[in-house]
Amino acid sequence: MEKHRKCVVVTGFGPFGEHAVNASWVAVQELEKAGLQDGINLHVYEVPVEYQTVQRLIPDLWMKHNPELIVHVGVSGMATMVTLEKCGHNKGYLGLDVRQFCPDTECCVDGGPECLHSVIDIDTVCKKATEAELDVQFTVSTDAGRYLCDFTYYTSLYKSQGKSVFIHVPPLGKPYTASQLGRALQIIINTILDMLEQSEDQITCHQKH
Template structure:
């Protein structure tokens, strides 16, 4: 269980052995047969983490490379696969353990703002490179 607001860096394709709440587990133990083992988000989660932490919200933010090989990881990997890496997944601790809903809401707003800012900067770089060539 998360104790910080956790930015998931990547989704993993293999290792799904546990049953979900509906007693389902993929026969192949993977999300997408033939898909890459790991897909990273195009969003630089370390930068998002550093920028949000530096803003002084008082909510701990961390980066993870393993969303847990359960529904979260399965959903994230599938989303990353279908969006060619243009996806994000954030684990949030339970309310009151230790943060209030208001604190978590402020932290999530800041995280989303930083993600959008980084994506805007990446798009500007791509457009500049296209004009140069």
Template structure:
């Protein structure tokens, strides 16, 4: 077990708007069936679309699982590709969550940096997966939307010192099936772990100034 890579894959539970079926959760369940290989320990969990739940659950999950990498997955009605988010943002949270709550400070962490970058170069991951012939298009974004996706990502990046990622997937059938999304998530995560392995020992600046 000491030699196993630990990966914590979390998915946002998003039952709002037009999303009758949560593509992110369905895709992650399919990913769990596929697995990531015998030497990678994959842990899957749901996180409610609630600011206070994020603040309560993420610290304990990071502490209990001791993951090498945390990958969050959420659905975006605006996405037509599997979208890799490069960074999380601290401020600008104005929308109410599923409990009709919004932080009074409108931020994730009072006094925290405005933006935290993942230690993973998402452009490199994107290029590698797109050139692999997978049949699912991958793109990169630097704006996760200033709602629970962004809020969760920033919190995780802060707790993990940048060892986190967020992947937005499109709704099911627009244009990809759950199985296609799962294969894309698998390819993306394996590339992320590969990059992290080759960058071990290097110093990363994860906080934008």
């Protein structure tokens, strides 16, 4: 009997503001071309920079795919490295989206905790990605920016009990090419999948004893 193939969902964002071409979606498309490790079904989605769409779409993706992991990718004009975000924040959403909307409550989930962390060990992922010796630099952050990136991450962490990751990429050419960013995403996600498999193996091993 064929082993059930695991599924990973990766999202990038559509255009907004000065980002007429959003490096995050370009990077995700490069990842789609390259693929992930054997036995993984990869599904990619472009997410519009709209609060209400995010609130509807993220739970739908979890329900539709029941993935091992969802990885969200966004662009940051301030980033000069590929940046792994540790946590999402619930409050402080004042910036208008592409439809000139922001939540009345200025928060993601009414009554939700102020900060949610990924269950993935982001520091270890960053260390292992760096050890892969790509021509890309990686770093870790605890502030995803209180705009659609942070909003998406918190929404996803809340829905997934922490089985989400958010990655910020710099704009294209500042300094990395699309293919470099795609390869960086591939390394990060394969690293996380290996770590999840190891932790699953350890749980199975403990259950057998």
